[in-house]
Amino acid sequence: MRSAKLYRYELPMDSGVILREERLKQREGFVVELELDGETGRGEIAPLPGFSLESMDDAYSQLVEQLALWREGRTFEFDKLYPSVAFGLSMAQLELENQLPQSGCYQAAPLCSGDPDELLPKLNAMTGDKVAKIKVGLYEPIRDGMLVSLFLESIPDLTLRLDANRAWTAEKAQQFAKKVAPSLRGRIAFIEEPCQAPGDSFSFAINTGIAIAWDETLQHAIRKDDFKLEDFNGAKAIIIKPTLIGSVQRCIELIERAKALGIKAVISSSIESSLGLTQLARLAQWQLPDEVPGLDTVGLFAQQLEVAWPGCDLPLVRLADQSLIWRS
């Protein structure tokens, strides 16, 4: 017998989380629970404001419709669903069928949004490869360049991932690069989307020798029917945020394609709750065991949901205490 439950959660965020210039005070989303013959599978559906095209209401309508069909024995057609819905339902189905391995990759690349004093103790505590991620583009590019150089010069075994979120013009990106000596550039694993225009980012990579990664560009391109990863060469890596991309199967296809083309794939967070985030860590360990995922976002929350992120001591709230809004 098939049955399904749909919860709606609201979790307070740590103060000061800014997304696309808006303060994110709380995070809302859904958790679906599928049950079949005593097995359960869960998935999280949390459209990210400012990034997802679908709203919570859009996702809700589609979820209720799809869950009713699933109850009747139909299979999900993920390609017809909103990315967040496809991701959450496919994850629930995968768990239900015991196909998502338990072990996860919880080693995070610590995320730093500009204050070096915060990052240094975290880096000193890391064993093994030291990889950190710094958001750039929030201050002057010259300052960013000097900061990046300072880190790379003072910590010789450090590798950095940078993320500019398309903040720079070609000229500003150049100002940044000028402050980073060519001998240090190889330790920038990649910079995500340095420029407003993807073409400028591509030229930046060629001209500076600093590797780039596609994040927003991939999210936009994948919405088109004629999407081909081959058309996005020129980048060393792609950032895969499953909530913004679609079903787990679609993400795996993308990972396989990237591997075949010699492009690094990095599983990354769309600020899911600890429930969805731990599933992403399991997906990352399963599909990309040698790649540090971009999942250092549980600390943006003030609470965790149902499943704790290893090593995180934020209070845990139960799913059963969130609102159960639909069941069948």
Ligand SMILES: O=C(O)CCC(=O)c1ccccc1C(=O)O
């Ligand atoms: O990719 C990561 O390491 C963490 C996730 C992250 O940075 C992010 C999360 C949600 C929305 C946008 C972004 C971003 O890449 O800027």
Ligand SMILES: [Mg+2]
């Ligand atoms: Mg990014």
